[in-house]
Amino acid sequence: xxxxxxxxxxxxxxxxxxxxxxxxxxxxxxxxxxxxxxxxxxxxxxxxxxxxxxxxxxxxxxxxxxxxxxxxxxxxxxxxxxxxxxxxxxxxxxxxxxxxxxxxxxxxxxxxxxxxxxxxxxxxxxxxxxxxxxxxxxxxxxxxxxxxxxxxxxxxxxxxxxxxxxxxxxxxxxxxxxxxxxxxxxxxxxxxxxxxxxxxxxxxxxxxxxxxxxxxxxxxxxxxxxxxxxxxxxxxxxxxxxxxxxx
Amino acid sequence: xxxxxxxxxxxxxxxxxxxxxxxxxxxxxxxxxxxxxxxxxxxxxxxxxxxxxxxxxxxxxxxxxxxxxxxxxxxxxxxxxxxxxxxxxxxxxxxxxxxxxxxxxxxxxxxxxxxxxxxxxxxxxxxxxxxxxxxxxxxxxxxxxxxxxxxxxxxxxxxxxxxxxxxxxxxxxxxxxxxxxxxxxxxxxxxxxxxxxxxxxxxxxxxxxxxxxxxxxxxxxxxxxxxxxxxxxxxxxxxxxxx
Numbered sequence: 001x002x003x004x005x006x007x008x009x010x011x012x013x014x015x016x017x018x019x020x021x022x023x024x025x026x027x028x029x030x031x032x033x034x035x036x037x038x039x040x041x042x043x044x045x046x047x048x049x050x051x052x053x054x055x056x057x058x059x060x061x062x063x064x065x066x067x068x069x070x071x072x073x074x075x076x077x078x079x080x081x082x083x084x085x086x087x088x089x090x091x092x093x094x095x096x097x098x099x100x101x102x103x104x105x106x107x108x109x110x111x112x113x114x115x116x117x118x119x120x121x122x123x124x125x126x127x128x129x130x131x132x133x134x135x136x137x138x139x140x141x142x143x144x145x146x147x148x149x150x151x152x153x154x155x156x157x158x159x160x161x162x163x164x165x166x167x168x169x170x171x172x173x174x175x176x177x178x179x180x181x182x183x184x185x186x187x188x189x190x191x192x193x194x195x196x197x198x199x200x201x202x203x204x205x206x207x208x209x210x211x212x213x214x215x216x217x218x219x220x221x222x223x224x225x226x227x228x229x230x231x232x233x234x235x236x237x238x239x240x241x242x243x244x245x246x247x
Numbered sequence: 248x249x250x251x252x253x254x255x256x257x258x259x260x261x262x263x264x265x266x267x268x269x270x271x272x273x274x275x276x277x278x279x280x281x282x283x284x285x286x287x288x289x290x291x292x293x294x295x296x297x298x299x300x301x302x303x304x305x306x307x308x309x310x311x312x313x314x315x316x317x318x319x320x321x322x323x324x325x326x327x328x329x330x331x332x333x334x335x336x337x338x339x340x341x342x343x344x345x346x347x348x349x350x351x352x353x354x355x356x357x358x359x360x361x362x363x364x365x366x367x368x369x370x371x372x373x374x375x376x377x378x379x380x381x382x383x384x385x386x387x388x389x390x391x392x393x394x395x396x397x398x399x400x401x402x403x404x405x406x407x408x409x410x411x412x413x414x415x416x417x418x419x420x421x422x423x424x425x426x427x428x429x430x431x432x433x434x435x436x437x438x439x440x441x442x443x444x445x446x447x448x449x450x451x452x453x454x455x456x457x458x459x460x461x462x463x464x465x466x467x468x469x470x471x472x473x474x475x476x477x478x479x480x481x482x483x484x485x486x487x488x489x490x
Protein backbone atom coordinates (compact mmCIF):
# COMPACT_ATOMS: atom_id res chain seq x y z
CA UNK A 1 0.00 0.00 0.00
CA UNK A 2 1.21 3.46 -0.91
CA UNK A 3 0.40 6.96 0.29
CA UNK A 4 -1.13 9.60 -1.98
CA UNK A 5 2.23 11.38 -2.19
CA UNK A 6 3.88 8.13 -3.30
CA UNK A 7 1.16 7.75 -5.92
CA UNK A 8 1.98 11.24 -7.22
CA UNK A 9 -1.31 12.82 -6.29
CA UNK A 10 -0.99 16.60 -6.05
CA UNK A 11 -3.18 16.60 -2.91
CA UNK A 12 -2.38 15.25 0.54
CA UNK A 13 -4.53 13.28 2.96
CA UNK A 14 -4.29 13.76 6.70
CA UNK A 15 -6.18 11.31 8.91
CA UNK A 16 -6.88 11.36 12.62
CA UNK A 17 -7.49 8.21 14.59
CA UNK A 18 -8.15 7.49 18.24
CA UNK A 19 -10.70 6.12 20.67
CA UNK A 20 -14.16 7.62 20.96
CA UNK A 21 -13.72 10.58 23.28
CA UNK A 22 -10.02 10.99 22.55
CA UNK A 23 -10.68 14.53 21.33
CA UNK A 24 -9.56 13.85 17.77
CA UNK A 25 -12.57 15.54 16.19
CA UNK A 26 -11.84 18.78 18.06
CA UNK A 27 -8.25 18.60 16.93
CA UNK A 28 -9.02 18.02 13.28
CA UNK A 29 -11.59 20.82 13.34
CA UNK A 30 -8.97 23.24 14.68
CA UNK A 31 -6.51 22.03 12.07
CA UNK A 32 -9.12 22.62 9.37
CA UNK A 33 -9.82 26.17 10.54
CA UNK A 34 -6.12 26.95 10.67
CA UNK A 35 -5.57 25.71 7.13
CA UNK A 36 -8.67 27.46 5.78
CA UNK A 37 -7.63 30.77 7.27
CA UNK A 38 -4.40 30.49 5.32
CA UNK A 39 -6.51 30.33 2.14
CA UNK A 40 -5.58 26.73 1.48
CA UNK A 41 -7.73 24.21 -0.37
CA UNK A 42 -9.14 22.01 2.37
CA UNK A 43 -11.83 19.35 2.43
CA UNK A 44 -13.08 17.53 5.49
CA UNK A 45 -14.63 14.06 5.50
CA UNK A 46 -16.02 12.14 8.40
CA UNK A 47 -16.29 8.39 8.97
CA UNK A 48 -19.76 7.01 8.29
CA UNK A 49 -21.17 10.13 6.70
CA UNK A 50 -22.07 9.25 3.12
CA UNK A 51 -25.72 10.18 2.68
CA UNK A 52 -27.02 7.09 1.01
CA UNK A 53 -25.24 4.58 3.18
CA UNK A 54 -26.04 6.53 6.32
CA UNK A 55 -29.72 5.67 6.20
CA UNK A 56 -28.92 1.96 6.13
CA UNK A 57 -26.34 2.26 8.88
CA UNK A 58 -28.61 4.18 11.20
CA UNK A 59 -31.45 1.76 10.54
CA UNK A 60 -29.14 -1.14 11.26
CA UNK A 61 -27.84 0.43 14.42
CA UNK A 62 -31.23 1.47 15.66
CA UNK A 63 -32.71 -1.96 15.24
CA UNK A 64 -29.52 -3.69 16.27
CA UNK A 65 -29.62 -5.60 13.01
CA UNK A 66 -25.89 -5.44 12.49
CA UNK A 67 -23.57 -8.36 13.00
CA UNK A 68 -19.77 -7.95 12.98
CA UNK A 69 -19.71 -8.87 9.27
CA UNK A 70 -22.47 -6.52 8.15
CA UNK A 71 -21.18 -3.79 10.48
CA UNK A 72 -17.84 -4.10 8.75
CA UNK A 73 -19.27 -4.21 5.22
CA UNK A 74 -21.60 -1.28 5.64
CA UNK A 75 -18.78 0.90 6.94
CA UNK A 76 -16.60 -0.22 4.05
CA UNK A 77 -19.43 0.75 1.67
CA UNK A 78 -19.65 4.17 3.26
CA UNK A 79 -15.90 4.59 3.02
CA UNK A 80 -15.76 3.49 -0.61
CA UNK A 81 -18.51 5.95 -1.51
CA UNK A 82 -16.68 8.87 0.07
CA UNK A 83 -13.34 7.65 -1.26
CA UNK A 84 -14.38 7.31 -4.88
CA UNK A 85 -16.71 10.29 -5.11
CA UNK A 86 -14.99 12.84 -2.87
CA UNK A 87 -11.54 11.97 -1.59
CA UNK A 88 -9.88 10.82 -4.79
CA UNK A 89 -11.25 13.59 -7.07
CA UNK A 90 -10.32 16.26 -4.50
CA UNK A 91 -6.85 14.83 -4.05
CA UNK A 92 -6.46 14.86 -7.80
CA UNK A 93 -7.39 18.53 -7.70
CA UNK A 94 -4.66 19.27 -5.19
CA UNK A 95 -6.68 19.53 -1.99
CA UNK A 96 -5.59 18.83 1.54
CA UNK A 97 -8.15 16.28 2.61
CA UNK A 98 -8.76 15.84 6.31
CA UNK A 99 -10.34 12.59 7.45
CA UNK A 100 -11.87 12.09 10.84
CA UNK A 101 -11.08 8.36 10.99
CA UNK A 102 -9.71 6.35 8.09
CA UNK A 103 -9.25 2.65 7.32
CA UNK A 104 -7.43 2.05 10.62
CA UNK A 105 -10.70 2.52 12.48
CA UNK A 106 -12.04 -0.48 10.60
CA UNK A 107 -8.82 -2.44 11.07
CA UNK A 108 -9.10 -1.93 14.83
CA UNK A 109 -12.84 -2.14 15.45
CA UNK A 110 -13.84 -4.90 13.10
CA UNK A 111 -11.06 -7.15 14.33
CA UNK A 112 -12.12 -6.56 17.93
CA UNK A 113 -15.64 -7.51 16.83
CA UNK A 114 -14.23 -10.82 15.59
CA UNK A 115 -13.76 -10.31 11.85
CA UNK A 116 -10.62 -11.97 10.43
CA UNK A 117 -7.89 -9.29 10.13
CA UNK A 118 -6.81 -10.38 6.62
CA UNK A 119 -10.40 -10.16 5.41
CA UNK A 120 -10.87 -6.64 6.74
CA UNK A 121 -7.57 -5.44 5.33
CA UNK A 122 -8.45 -7.01 2.00
CA UNK A 123 -11.75 -5.09 1.86
CA UNK A 124 -9.93 -1.80 2.10
CA UNK A 125 -6.96 -2.55 -0.13
CA UNK A 126 -8.35 -0.30 -2.88
CA UNK A 127 -7.53 2.70 -0.68
CA UNK A 128 -4.19 4.51 -0.58
CA UNK A 129 -2.58 5.32 2.76
CA UNK A 130 -2.78 8.77 4.33
CA UNK A 131 0.24 11.02 3.99
CA UNK A 132 -0.01 11.81 7.69
CA UNK A 133 -1.88 9.86 10.35
CA UNK A 134 -2.27 11.38 13.79
CA UNK A 135 -3.14 8.98 16.54
CA UNK A 136 -4.62 10.62 19.61
CA UNK A 137 -3.67 8.42 22.47
CA UNK A 138 -5.83 8.92 25.52
CA UNK A 139 -6.40 6.96 28.69
CA UNK A 140 -9.68 5.09 28.81
CA UNK A 141 -10.92 7.07 31.78
CA UNK A 142 -10.16 10.35 30.04
CA UNK A 143 -12.09 9.23 26.93
CA UNK A 144 -15.02 7.98 28.94
CA UNK A 145 -15.21 11.22 30.89
CA UNK A 146 -15.06 13.31 27.69
CA UNK A 147 -17.94 11.36 26.18
CA UNK A 148 -20.06 11.52 29.30
CA UNK A 149 -19.42 15.25 29.72
CA UNK A 150 -20.95 15.77 26.30
CA UNK A 151 -24.01 13.58 26.72
CA UNK A 152 -25.57 11.54 29.50
CA UNK A 153 -25.27 8.07 27.99
CA UNK A 154 -22.94 5.87 25.99
CA UNK A 155 -24.14 4.71 22.61
CA UNK A 156 -24.81 1.02 22.14
CA UNK A 157 -22.13 0.30 19.52
CA UNK A 158 -19.60 2.76 20.91
CA UNK A 159 -19.72 0.86 24.19
CA UNK A 160 -19.39 -2.42 22.25
CA UNK A 161 -22.64 -3.66 23.79
CA UNK A 162 -23.20 -5.90 20.76
CA UNK A 163 -20.26 -7.99 21.90
CA UNK A 164 -21.94 -8.84 25.22
CA UNK A 165 -18.75 -8.15 27.13
CA UNK A 166 -20.66 -6.90 30.13
CA UNK A 167 -24.24 -5.89 30.83
CA UNK A 168 -22.93 -2.68 32.36
CA UNK A 169 -22.33 -0.16 29.52
CA UNK A 170 -19.45 1.54 31.35
CA UNK A 171 -17.68 -1.71 32.02
CA UNK A 172 -18.37 -2.82 28.45
CA UNK A 173 -16.95 0.49 27.13
CA UNK A 174 -13.74 -0.01 29.13
CA UNK A 175 -13.20 -3.55 27.87
CA UNK A 176 -14.17 -2.77 24.27
CA UNK A 177 -12.20 0.45 23.92
CA UNK A 178 -9.27 -1.17 25.74
CA UNK A 179 -9.17 -3.85 23.05
CA UNK A 180 -9.40 -1.26 20.30
CA UNK A 181 -6.51 0.62 21.86
CA UNK A 182 -4.44 -2.57 21.74
CA UNK A 183 -5.20 -2.93 18.03
CA UNK A 184 -4.26 0.69 17.33
CA UNK A 185 -1.00 0.35 19.20
CA UNK A 186 -0.15 -2.82 17.30
CA UNK A 187 -0.59 -0.91 14.00
CA UNK A 188 1.20 2.21 15.12
CA UNK A 189 4.65 1.39 13.73
CA UNK A 190 3.43 -0.39 10.62
CA UNK A 191 1.48 2.66 9.46
CA UNK A 192 3.76 5.39 10.87
CA UNK A 193 1.22 6.87 13.26
CA UNK A 194 2.19 10.24 14.68
CA UNK A 195 1.21 9.68 18.28
CA UNK A 196 -0.17 12.69 20.14
CA UNK A 197 -0.69 12.58 23.90
CA UNK A 198 -4.44 13.17 24.04
CA UNK A 199 -4.54 13.50 27.81
CA UNK A 200 -3.10 17.01 27.43
CA UNK A 201 -5.16 20.19 27.06
CA UNK A 202 -6.56 21.04 23.64
CA UNK A 203 -4.09 23.85 22.88
CA UNK A 204 -0.99 21.80 23.58
CA UNK A 205 -2.17 19.02 21.27
CA UNK A 206 -3.08 21.49 18.52
CA UNK A 207 0.37 23.07 18.73
CA UNK A 208 1.94 19.64 18.16
CA UNK A 209 -0.39 18.94 15.23
CA UNK A 210 0.25 22.28 13.51
CA UNK A 211 3.99 21.93 14.00
CA UNK A 212 4.05 18.47 12.41
CA UNK A 213 1.85 19.53 9.51
CA UNK A 214 4.11 22.51 8.83
CA UNK A 215 7.16 20.25 8.87
CA UNK A 216 5.73 17.57 6.61
CA UNK A 217 3.69 19.49 4.01
CA UNK A 218 4.69 22.40 1.81
CA UNK A 219 1.60 24.35 2.67
CA UNK A 220 2.14 27.03 0.02
CA UNK A 221 1.52 24.34 -2.63
CA UNK A 222 -2.12 24.09 -1.59
CA UNK A 223 -3.07 27.73 -1.84
CA UNK A 224 -6.35 28.60 -3.53
CA UNK A 225 -5.95 30.16 -6.93
CA UNK A 226 -6.24 33.95 -6.90
CA UNK A 227 -9.63 34.99 -8.13
CA UNK A 228 -9.72 36.52 -11.60
CA UNK A 229 -9.46 40.33 -11.23
CA UNK A 230 -12.82 40.97 -12.91
CA UNK A 231 -14.64 39.67 -9.84
CA UNK A 232 -14.62 41.71 -6.65
CA UNK A 233 -12.47 40.16 -3.91
CA UNK A 234 -14.62 38.04 -1.60
CA UNK A 235 -14.89 39.07 1.99
CA UNK A 236 -14.39 36.11 4.25
CA UNK A 237 -17.49 34.55 5.84
CA UNK A 238 -20.87 36.31 6.02
CA UNK A 239 -20.88 37.24 2.34
CA UNK A 240 -20.70 33.63 1.25
CA UNK A 241 -24.44 33.22 1.02
CA UNK A 242 -24.95 36.23 -1.21
CA UNK A 243 -22.14 35.05 -3.43
CA UNK A 244 -23.64 31.63 -3.77
CA UNK A 245 -27.01 32.99 -4.80
CA UNK A 246 -25.39 35.43 -7.24
CA UNK A 247 -23.77 32.49 -9.00
CA UNK B 248 -42.28 -40.93 -6.21
CA UNK B 249 -42.22 -44.55 -5.13
CA UNK B 250 -40.70 -43.72 -1.74
CA UNK B 251 -43.25 -40.95 -1.18
CA UNK B 252 -46.03 -43.45 -1.73
CA UNK B 253 -44.67 -45.52 1.12
CA UNK B 254 -44.51 -42.36 3.24
CA UNK B 255 -40.81 -42.71 3.40
CA UNK B 256 -39.11 -39.34 3.63
CA UNK B 257 -35.47 -39.13 2.87
CA UNK B 258 -33.40 -37.48 5.60
CA UNK B 259 -30.59 -35.50 3.96
CA UNK B 260 -27.14 -36.88 4.69
CA UNK B 261 -24.87 -34.40 6.43
CA UNK B 262 -21.78 -33.32 4.53
CA UNK B 263 -18.68 -31.39 5.40
CA UNK B 264 -19.31 -27.63 5.20
CA UNK B 265 -16.88 -24.93 4.25
CA UNK B 266 -16.70 -21.21 3.66
CA UNK B 267 -15.03 -20.05 0.47
CA UNK B 268 -12.61 -17.89 2.41
CA UNK B 269 -12.30 -16.34 5.85
CA UNK B 270 -15.95 -16.98 6.58
CA UNK B 271 -18.18 -15.37 9.16
CA UNK B 272 -17.07 -15.18 12.79
CA UNK B 273 -18.88 -17.40 15.28
CA UNK B 274 -20.53 -19.86 12.90
CA UNK B 275 -20.53 -23.51 13.91
CA UNK B 276 -20.42 -25.21 10.54
CA UNK B 277 -21.20 -28.68 11.84
CA UNK B 278 -24.58 -27.45 13.07
CA UNK B 279 -25.73 -26.50 9.57
CA UNK B 280 -27.78 -29.59 8.85
CA UNK B 281 -29.78 -28.28 5.86
CA UNK B 282 -28.74 -28.02 2.23
CA UNK B 283 -27.97 -25.00 0.14
CA UNK B 284 -28.95 -25.15 -3.52
CA UNK B 285 -28.15 -22.26 -5.84
CA UNK B 286 -29.79 -21.50 -9.18
CA UNK B 287 -27.80 -19.05 -11.31
CA UNK B 288 -28.50 -17.58 -14.72
CA UNK B 289 -29.34 -14.33 -16.48
CA UNK B 290 -32.74 -12.65 -16.26
CA UNK B 291 -35.03 -14.67 -18.52
CA UNK B 292 -33.07 -17.88 -18.09
CA UNK B 293 -35.96 -19.41 -16.14
CA UNK B 294 -34.56 -19.25 -12.60
CA UNK B 295 -37.76 -18.34 -10.81
CA UNK B 296 -39.80 -20.92 -12.70
CA UNK B 297 -37.31 -23.61 -11.81
CA UNK B 298 -37.15 -22.56 -8.17
CA UNK B 299 -40.95 -22.53 -7.85
CA UNK B 300 -41.06 -26.06 -9.26
CA UNK B 301 -38.30 -27.22 -6.96
CA UNK B 302 -40.08 -25.84 -3.91
CA UNK B 303 -43.20 -27.71 -4.88
CA UNK B 304 -41.31 -30.94 -5.40
CA UNK B 305 -39.26 -30.61 -2.20
CA UNK B 306 -42.31 -29.88 -0.08
CA UNK B 307 -44.14 -32.78 -1.67
CA UNK B 308 -41.26 -35.04 -0.70
CA UNK B 309 -41.38 -33.76 2.89
CA UNK B 310 -38.63 -31.14 3.05
CA UNK B 311 -38.93 -27.68 4.54
CA UNK B 312 -37.64 -24.99 2.22
CA UNK B 313 -36.52 -21.37 2.42
CA UNK B 314 -35.83 -18.97 -0.42
CA UNK B 315 -33.30 -16.20 -0.71
CA UNK B 316 -32.21 -13.93 -3.55
CA UNK B 317 -30.19 -10.84 -4.26
CA UNK B 318 -31.32 -7.43 -3.02
CA UNK B 319 -33.77 -8.84 -0.52
CA UNK B 320 -32.14 -7.98 2.82
CA UNK B 321 -33.91 -5.98 5.52
CA UNK B 322 -30.75 -4.01 6.10
CA UNK B 323 -29.98 -2.40 2.76
CA UNK B 324 -32.34 -3.55 0.01
CA UNK B 325 -34.23 -0.22 -0.16
CA UNK B 326 -31.08 1.84 -0.20
CA UNK B 327 -29.55 -0.42 -2.82
CA UNK B 328 -32.62 0.03 -5.00
CA UNK B 329 -32.38 3.81 -4.65
CA UNK B 330 -28.69 3.79 -5.45
CA UNK B 331 -29.27 1.76 -8.58
CA UNK B 332 -32.06 3.99 -9.80
CA UNK B 333 -29.94 7.07 -9.47
CA UNK B 334 -26.85 5.30 -10.83
CA UNK B 335 -24.75 7.44 -8.53
CA UNK B 336 -22.52 4.95 -6.80
CA UNK B 337 -19.15 4.05 -8.18
CA UNK B 338 -18.11 0.47 -8.72
CA UNK B 339 -16.38 -0.45 -5.45
CA UNK B 340 -19.17 1.16 -3.48
CA UNK B 341 -21.87 -0.72 -5.35
CA UNK B 342 -19.95 -3.97 -4.91
CA UNK B 343 -19.65 -3.48 -1.18
CA UNK B 344 -23.30 -2.49 -0.95
CA UNK B 345 -24.30 -5.74 -2.66
CA UNK B 346 -21.95 -7.67 -0.40
CA UNK B 347 -23.63 -6.09 2.63
CA UNK B 348 -27.02 -7.18 1.32
CA UNK B 349 -25.67 -10.65 0.72
CA UNK B 350 -24.03 -10.92 4.16
CA UNK B 351 -27.19 -9.78 5.88
CA UNK B 352 -29.15 -12.55 4.18
CA UNK B 353 -26.47 -15.12 4.94
CA UNK B 354 -26.60 -14.33 8.63
CA UNK B 355 -30.29 -13.67 9.06
CA UNK B 356 -31.81 -16.14 6.62
CA UNK B 357 -29.45 -18.73 5.17
CA UNK B 358 -27.57 -19.76 8.30
CA UNK B 359 -30.65 -19.96 10.57
CA UNK B 360 -32.54 -21.94 7.92
CA UNK B 361 -29.66 -24.36 7.44
CA UNK B 362 -29.35 -24.75 11.19
CA UNK B 363 -33.03 -25.64 11.29
CA UNK B 364 -32.42 -28.29 8.63
CA UNK B 365 -34.16 -26.50 5.75
CA UNK B 366 -33.35 -26.85 2.09
CA UNK B 367 -32.39 -23.32 1.12
CA UNK B 368 -32.95 -22.33 -2.51
CA UNK B 369 -30.93 -19.32 -3.56
CA UNK B 370 -32.08 -17.37 -6.60
CA UNK B 371 -28.53 -16.28 -7.60
CA UNK B 372 -25.57 -16.16 -5.26
CA UNK B 373 -22.10 -14.64 -5.16
CA UNK B 374 -21.30 -15.82 -8.70
CA UNK B 375 -23.60 -13.29 -10.36
CA UNK B 376 -22.25 -10.57 -8.09
CA UNK B 377 -18.68 -11.52 -8.90
CA UNK B 378 -19.28 -11.95 -12.62
CA UNK B 379 -20.91 -8.52 -12.90
CA UNK B 380 -17.88 -6.95 -11.26
CA UNK B 381 -15.34 -8.96 -13.21
CA UNK B 382 -16.99 -7.88 -16.46
CA UNK B 383 -16.62 -4.31 -15.18
CA UNK B 384 -12.92 -4.81 -14.65
CA UNK B 385 -12.75 -5.16 -10.89
CA UNK B 386 -9.90 -7.00 -9.23
CA UNK B 387 -10.71 -10.72 -8.92
CA UNK B 388 -8.52 -11.22 -5.86
CA UNK B 389 -10.34 -8.40 -4.10
CA UNK B 390 -13.70 -9.97 -4.94
CA UNK B 391 -12.54 -13.38 -3.83
CA UNK B 392 -11.53 -12.02 -0.44
CA UNK B 393 -14.78 -10.06 -0.13
CA UNK B 394 -16.95 -13.09 -0.85
CA UNK B 395 -14.88 -15.35 1.38
CA UNK B 396 -17.84 -14.85 3.74
CA UNK B 397 -19.96 -17.11 1.52
CA UNK B 398 -20.78 -20.67 2.40
CA UNK B 399 -19.99 -23.25 -0.26
CA UNK B 400 -23.36 -24.45 -1.59
CA UNK B 401 -24.21 -28.14 -1.92
CA UNK B 402 -25.06 -27.61 -5.58
CA UNK B 403 -24.96 -24.75 -8.05
CA UNK B 404 -26.92 -24.90 -11.28
CA UNK B 405 -26.23 -22.41 -14.02
CA UNK B 406 -29.10 -22.11 -16.49
CA UNK B 407 -27.43 -21.50 -19.78
CA UNK B 408 -29.49 -19.59 -22.32
CA UNK B 409 -27.85 -17.77 -25.24
CA UNK B 410 -28.28 -13.95 -25.36
CA UNK B 411 -30.38 -14.17 -28.57
CA UNK B 412 -32.95 -16.23 -26.70
CA UNK B 413 -32.75 -14.07 -23.55
CA UNK B 414 -33.69 -11.04 -25.60
CA UNK B 415 -36.71 -12.84 -27.05
CA UNK B 416 -37.86 -13.99 -23.62
CA UNK B 417 -37.39 -10.53 -22.11
CA UNK B 418 -39.42 -8.88 -24.87
CA UNK B 419 -42.16 -11.47 -24.58
CA UNK B 420 -42.57 -10.38 -20.94
CA UNK B 421 -41.68 -6.69 -20.74
CA UNK B 422 -41.09 -5.07 -24.12
CA UNK B 423 -38.10 -3.25 -22.61
CA UNK B 424 -34.56 -4.24 -21.75
CA UNK B 425 -33.33 -3.59 -18.22
CA UNK B 426 -30.63 -0.89 -17.93
CA UNK B 427 -28.34 -2.97 -15.72
CA UNK B 428 -28.98 -6.31 -17.42
CA UNK B 429 -27.99 -4.57 -20.64
CA UNK B 430 -24.78 -3.32 -19.04
CA UNK B 431 -25.61 0.22 -20.12
CA UNK B 432 -23.41 1.64 -17.35
CA UNK B 433 -20.41 0.20 -19.18
CA UNK B 434 -20.87 2.41 -22.20
CA UNK B 435 -20.45 -0.53 -24.58
CA UNK B 436 -22.87 0.93 -27.07
CA UNK B 437 -25.49 3.67 -27.17
CA UNK B 438 -27.74 1.10 -28.80
CA UNK B 439 -29.38 -0.82 -25.97
CA UNK B 440 -29.88 -3.96 -28.01
CA UNK B 441 -26.21 -4.12 -29.00
CA UNK B 442 -25.17 -3.35 -25.46
CA UNK B 443 -27.40 -6.13 -24.13
CA UNK B 444 -25.93 -8.68 -26.52
CA UNK B 445 -22.32 -7.69 -25.85
CA UNK B 446 -22.86 -7.56 -22.10
CA UNK B 447 -24.71 -10.86 -21.81
CA UNK B 448 -22.10 -12.57 -23.98
CA UNK B 449 -19.37 -11.24 -21.68
CA UNK B 450 -21.32 -12.42 -18.62
CA UNK B 451 -21.65 -15.91 -20.09
CA UNK B 452 -17.98 -16.05 -20.85
CA UNK B 453 -17.19 -15.01 -17.28
CA UNK B 454 -19.53 -17.65 -15.86
CA UNK B 455 -17.86 -20.31 -17.96
CA UNK B 456 -14.44 -19.22 -16.75
CA UNK B 457 -15.66 -19.36 -13.14
CA UNK B 458 -17.10 -22.81 -13.62
CA UNK B 459 -13.89 -24.71 -12.94
CA UNK B 460 -13.11 -22.75 -9.77
CA UNK B 461 -16.59 -22.92 -8.31
CA UNK B 462 -17.74 -26.16 -9.85
CA UNK B 463 -21.19 -25.32 -11.07
CA UNK B 464 -23.29 -27.61 -13.13
CA UNK B 465 -24.14 -25.97 -16.42
CA UNK B 466 -27.72 -26.79 -17.34
CA UNK B 467 -29.06 -26.42 -20.85
CA UNK B 468 -31.78 -23.80 -20.38
CA UNK B 469 -33.17 -24.18 -23.89
CA UNK B 470 -35.25 -27.23 -23.04
CA UNK B 471 -38.80 -27.22 -21.65
CA UNK B 472 -39.23 -26.10 -18.03
CA UNK B 473 -40.32 -29.62 -17.02
CA UNK B 474 -37.39 -31.30 -18.69
CA UNK B 475 -34.98 -28.93 -16.96
CA UNK B 476 -36.69 -29.48 -13.63
CA UNK B 477 -36.55 -33.25 -13.94
CA UNK B 478 -32.84 -32.87 -14.52
CA UNK B 479 -32.44 -30.63 -11.44
CA UNK B 480 -34.51 -32.99 -9.28
CA UNK B 481 -32.31 -35.90 -10.20
CA UNK B 482 -29.19 -33.98 -9.27
CA UNK B 483 -30.66 -32.62 -6.06
CA UNK B 484 -31.82 -36.11 -5.01
CA UNK B 485 -28.22 -37.21 -5.27
CA UNK B 486 -27.13 -34.26 -3.14
CA UNK B 487 -29.71 -35.10 -0.46
CA UNK B 488 -28.52 -38.69 -0.45
CA UNK B 489 -25.05 -37.36 0.28
CA UNK B 490 -23.61 -38.41 -3.06
